[in-house]
Amino acid sequence: MKKVSFYTLGCKVNQYDTEAMIEIFEKNNYEVVENNEKADVYVINTCTVTNLGDRKSRQFIRRSRKNNPKAVIVVVGCYAQIASEEVMAIEGVNLVLGTNERSRIVELVESINEYDKINYVDNIMDVKEFEELEIDKVKGKTRAFLKIQEGCNQFCSYCIIPYARGPIRSRKPENIIAEVNRLSENGFKEIVLTGIHIASYGKDLKEASLLDIIKDVHKVEGIERIRLSSVEPTLLTYDFIKEIKALPKFCPHLHISLQSGCDETLKRMNRKYSTEEYRKIVENLRREIPDIAITTDIIVGFPGETDGEFECTYNFIKEMAFSQIHVFKYSPRKGTPAAKFENQIRGDIKSIRSEKMIKLGNELMNSYMNKFIDKKLNVLFEDYYDKKKSTIEGLTTNYIRVVAEGKEDFIGRIIKTKMREIKNDIMFGEIIDE
Ligand code: SF4
Structure with missing residues (x-):
């Protein structure tokens, strides 16, 4: 062999x-x-x-x-x-x-x-069809990331991806559903719909939108949770929010890409929304789905980011009370417009801003997790946390990573767990219903 x-x-x-x-x-x-x-x-x-x-x-x-x-x-x-x-x-x-x-x-x-x-x-720019690549299983995993879309047409000024992945191509709905069925037969309970820019799913097809796909996946027996990977805020119209709210398998968690909380910086990044629009979306989501986890990505030290612009982003993030943020220090990527922008930010300033932002992110995460202490949540256990100590870890629907004492055969199952305490940014729970 x-x-x-x-x-x-x-x-x-x-x-x-x-x-x-x-x-x-x-x-x-x-x-x-x-x-x-x-x-x-x-x-x-x-x-x-x-x-x-x-x-x-x-x-x-x-x-x-x-x-x-x-x-x-x-x-x-x-x-x-x-x-x-x-x-x-x-x-x-x-x-x-x-x-x-x-x-x-x-x-x-x-x-x-x-x-x-x-x-x-x-030349990837000439490729018009989604290349069909299939999976039946994911080694050692209970959550499956399922690719439904390829490419991006957004051309954010810092990003090389549209040149590397080409224009948007959506996977055919029947192929997506066939794959979800196979994953369900192989014991997967959670599907994370993913792609380079999933908000654009369906724009190159006549017959389906992202919402149609979510609804079709929802019908598949055995699948108990549906999540989306990163989405653009512009996807989340009021109608979209109402529709996902009505789907019990749709996890109350969205990763909504922000990148900056300052309108001037967003314009230079060529992002297609304002902070006011973003704020409205978060308000709508929280009104319709209270306690929803909203996570995001932030770039600090983008060219021309003044102290004032950084402060503006910092305050906006605090106001949005994200439950997790991923902080990236801007790094110029050859071949993108932003790499040639004037006023590139010094590395030491980027590091200070990044540390400040990470600290805020940890505070917000702890304050979000705190709301759930003593509550019983369903956890999909995925793996051992510490095999010697017989502890296992998994995720709640609202994206809290939970560690609890448990047996090997709990891995791959959704089990009711009581949230006990937070230590070093980790939620420890107790399995109460096997
Ligand atoms: S950051 Fe995302 S939306 Fe912007 S160009 Fe890159 S892949 Fe597309």
Whole structure:
């Protein structure tokens, strides 16, 4: 049996693409091995959101070549798409695939040897169809991230993704539902609908919208929870909110991308909403779905961000009372407009702003979690927290990570758990109903 090894960088969409490629190799009788082992094929699924991703990808290519000088080395993903010539020039690379044609990976790998060098990257801007990649399972997981959409047409000024992933393409509804059925048969209880820009799902199709997909997934027996990965605020019209509110399987949690809480910064970022619109959406959500968890992403140190603009963002985040924020220090990405903007912010200022924002995020998270102390919530346990101490961890519907004492056979089940105390930003609970 031939062996293949994967190394994946980057986001959930990349992880989904890797899972799908693993299944293609397995269907063709390959054994998947750890990436420090000797394999016949090494696949590096790269990310290019930061320059660090590029560097890590190059390191892993070199390490793989050392593990087995006769292996076929394949580089796929966003970095390969953006800089295919640069990747081709790395010693040891045999095949470069980018963000399309991954469904043919085994066929292409088997047509080459360790001396070939083939660049298979096309102009992604010309790709109009969603590339069908399927998963039936996700190794060791109980929540499945399911890709429904590819590409982005937004062109935020700091982001390289539209150039790496190309224009929006929606997956056909029947293929999504077939995959949800297979995941349900394989014991998955929670589906997280994901994509590069899921708010644009359906814009290139006539027959379906994101809401239609959510409703169709809702009908699938065995699926008990539906979540969305990051969404743009503009998706959340009052009608959309009313509709999701009526769906009991839809988790009371939304990750609504904000990036900045200052209108001037948002304009420079080429984001398509104002803080006033964002505020209205959050108010509507909280009115309709009290206690909903709202999480977000923030970039600090964007070019031209003055002390006043940062202060404005800080105050807006405090006002929005997010239950979690992911803070990113702006890092210029070659090939994007913002990388050429004047008034780039110094690294030490970015670090101070980032620390301040992370501290605020932790305070807000603790204050959100505090509201649930002594409440009984359903937790989908996903894994051991500490095997030696027999503690397991999982998520509530409103995205609180909970640790509790529990047996191995609780993993993969939804169990009523009483929220007991918060220690070091972690909620500890007690399983009360098996
Ligand atoms: S919406 Fe903006 S940040 Fe998100 S992928 Fe598209 S361009 Fe990048």
